[in-house]
Amino acid sequence: MTVEGSDRYMREAGAADPLERMISTLRMGDGVDAGIANGIEVAVQRWRTLPRAQVAGRTRSGRTTVARALGLKHGAETAPVDEPGFPDPVLDADIIIYVLASTPSPGDRRILAELPPERTLLVLNKADAIGTSWADAVAAADQYSRAFGLQAHPIVGALAAQTVAGALREADLALLRRHAGNGSLSAVSAEAFVSPAAGPDTEQRAELLDRWDLYGLGCALAALEREPGLSPQTILQILHTASGIEPVARLLGLRYQQAISRRAGGLVDELTRLAARAVPQGQSRARALITEYLATDEASWLGLCGGLVDPEVSHLAAGYPQPEPADADDALARAIRWRAVVASDMSPAARRAAVRVHNGYVRVWERMSSVGL
Template sequence: MPPGRLLRIQVTGRARAGKTTVRNALSLLSAEETAPIDEPGQPDPILDADLVLYILAGSLRPADRRALATVPSERALVLLNKADTIGTRWSDAATAAESHSAALGLPVYPIVAALATRTRAGTLTDADMRTLRRHRHRTDPACTLAPDLFTTPAAGTDVANRQLLLARWALHGVACALAALHHDPALSPCSLLQILHSASGIDPVHHELHRRHELTSAPCRS
């Protein structure tokens, strides 16, 4: 890539993989979001950018393999989005990412882009903290497996507060916040937000993007 030229990035993947959310989570406003891979009746987009962010959501399919086979490994970065929907623990998503990585011969990063976007744009309000502290004793993973389990009237009269909390931070964010506050009830909103940001898995992707950018933009030496 000629010195001084901006890195050209494409964000791609199958429909509903979360391409736009990932783009926002990484603040890649100048990145190109392609048409979906494997769209019925449509050709796959040409993946020819300096860096291709390939977004997976769930299982690896033949269309994903076919598309990634057209991209040199040094120009591909694979993100397993919606990692919070894989199994019941982060280790389940990490195992899935390792399996996909072995199949593709590429590193695969598990992330929850929706949570990363929330931590970039939002703050934990006093109302959020009051609701979280009120329910920090609910350490059973089952209580955050589904919205209706977390907002059940059986857990108290603050149903509306819990619904608002879910609308702002989603189940994965709420579950991580409850676990953190159960461990340390004195956490400040700022510290808890940092924990949630880390729980999104987005930081390793930021670091890898920075590394790829430096490698790609470095002047060639004879």
């Protein structure tokens, strides 16, 4: 499920920030409180740090191209995996995008078997080179999805990266319009595309082929054959869609939201542990202040979002279109359902996550129904 909204409290630190106020107050206390303040600050900084993504795969799988196509920062790609004589890179990011561009090697299989599904995206790059049609690439992706327990997506990373970074010029479009319907240009051959037999613009066609590849140009020519008046921007959107990158980009956005939600739950868990460690003595206020914060709407919501994406119980929230209930009745129904989940036989970690969700929906129901006012 999509868990959005867990970043609503990821504000810049300032005077109105209850967590920063708590840290400042505890720093002015005795040694115990100052130590607890340090622990809170580390937990808050970890939560407020943007999730990190890695793009991994074997040599020539297209890691850098896929990273560009998804708008990731330079350096997101790792060293190649399964490289003879070199150790595999450490894949420890919040989100791991694993790129296949051919039949998985034993090294690919070993690494994919170890990656956590909730943090991993699997893409089958260079899909235009698989079989004779896009359906063949989809079938291969489905096969890998079943083999690795990860949803695999076929993409043409080079085309996707070009649609993100470049634009289709009017001169390019005019050339393509001149050749739309020319059967020789849609042949599965770069040599046929740049053949002098197609006309005097051989050099321009070669330059287009270098930028857009045969698959992209074939898609553009097919679109123009059906509708010659398409604009450059429309053609660019068609190519972007044909690259297969859009479902991957949406899933990446979902994974970012889930990573933020997991960190929100981690913050609440860490504050709970720090409160348990803060044994009241003398003028110490750590336990009281942390407990006061954990009772707020903010902490309740962060715990709820974290619980919904916890791998132990996330499947139980698969039917929720969003974490916020539609109304008070929906909030109450969710609270009752999660109370039953808490009462079921489950691991301590799963029960802790379910309790967070139950308590969060109880709090939302109280606010929506005015019971808590």
